[in-house]
Structure formats: C-alpha cells, structure tokens
Amino acid sequence: MLIGELAEAVALPTQTIRFYERKGLLPDPERGANGYRNYDGSTLTRLYFIGAAQAAGLTLAEIGSIIELRDDGTAPCTHVAGLIENKLSTVRARIATLVALEAELDGLVERSHRLDPADCSDGEICHILSVPR
Numbered sequence: 001m002l003i004g005e006l007a008e009a010v011a012l013p014t015q016t017i018r019f020y021e022r023k024g025l026l027p028d029p030e031r032g033a034n035g036y037r038n039y040d041g042s043t044l045t046r047l048y049f050i051g052a053a054q055a056a057g058l059t060l061a062e063i064g065s066i067i068e069l070r071d072d073g074t075a076p077c078t079h080v081a082g083l084i085e086n087k088l089s090t091v092r093a094r095i096a097t098l099v100a101l102e103a104e105l106d107g108l109v110e111r112s113h114r115l116d117p118a119d120c121s122d123g124e125i126c127h128i129l130s131v132p133r
Contacts, residue, residue, distance in 0.1 A: 001044075003029075003037045010047045017047070025050060025064055057087045 007014045020026045026046055029037040046067070053063045062083050069076035112128045124130040 001039050003039070006039045006043060006047070009044060010051070012047065020047070020050065023060060023064065025060065025067055056084060057091070058083060 001009070003014050003017055007017055017026065021028065026043055029039050029043065032038050049067075050063055053066065054060075058066075066076045066080055066083070069079055108128060115127055120127045
C-alpha cells in the first residue's frame with residue numbers, strides 16, 4: 001500500500017510515518033519504479049504496536065528499544081514488562097504528588113473563603129498565599 005493508504009488505515013499523518021522511518025521505528029519501505037513508498041502488512045502491525053505502546057505511556061526511545069530487540073530476534077516481553085513496571089512506579093509517584101497538591105489547594109481555597117480581601121496588605125502581596133508568622 002502507498003503511504004497515504006497506510007496513513008488513512010492507522011489514522012496518522014503521512015509526516016508521522018516518515019518521522020517514524022527516520023527514527024528507525026519502521027523499516028525503510030520498498031520503493032516502486034516511480035519512487036513511491038510501498039508498505040506491506042507488517043508496517044501496519046508495527047504502527048498499531050507503536051500506538052498501543054504510546055497509549056501505555058512509553059516514549060519513542062523506549063518503543064525503539066523494544067523494536068530493536070524484536071528485530072534482533074529476541075522476544076522483548078521481559079523488557080516490556082520492566083518498562084511498564086517503571087512507568088507504573090512513575091505514575092504512582094506523580095499521583096502521590098498530585099494528591100498532596102490537591103490537599104494544599106483545598107486548604108488555600110478554604111483559606112480564601114475565610115479571609116477578607118480588604119484585610120490584605122501591600123506587604124503580604126496576597127494574604128491567601130502568605131505564610132503565617
């Protein structure tokens with residue numbers, strides 16, 4: 001199939017497909033006599049994999065490491081599991097940070113409802129965010 005057909009099949013711009021080629025995520029396609037790229041079904045499979053990996057939060061570099069293992073004949077499942085476990089740890093840490101931020105913001109909202117703007121001095125800038133002394 002031609003690049004436009006491939007792009008339509010996976011709902012990606014043709015520029016994205018060319019970018020993936022430049023980054024080594026896709027093999028160089030065969031070219032017709034007219035110079036047009038001709039893709040086979042394996043490229044479609046790889047693009048679906050890239051989309052699924054990105055949806056799981058993996059970076060293009062991480063995806064490239066998985067593809068490299070597969071292209072070298074190694075099943076990358078153990079590597080993928082490790083990447084996903086690391087990603088999950090990162091997400092959990094971010095969630096904990098966001099929960100703490102949520103609590104801080106809730107406190108500030110409550111404080112803003114208790115304070116009178118008329119009592120805010122120039123020296124405090126804004127007494128909602130002033131540190132009590």
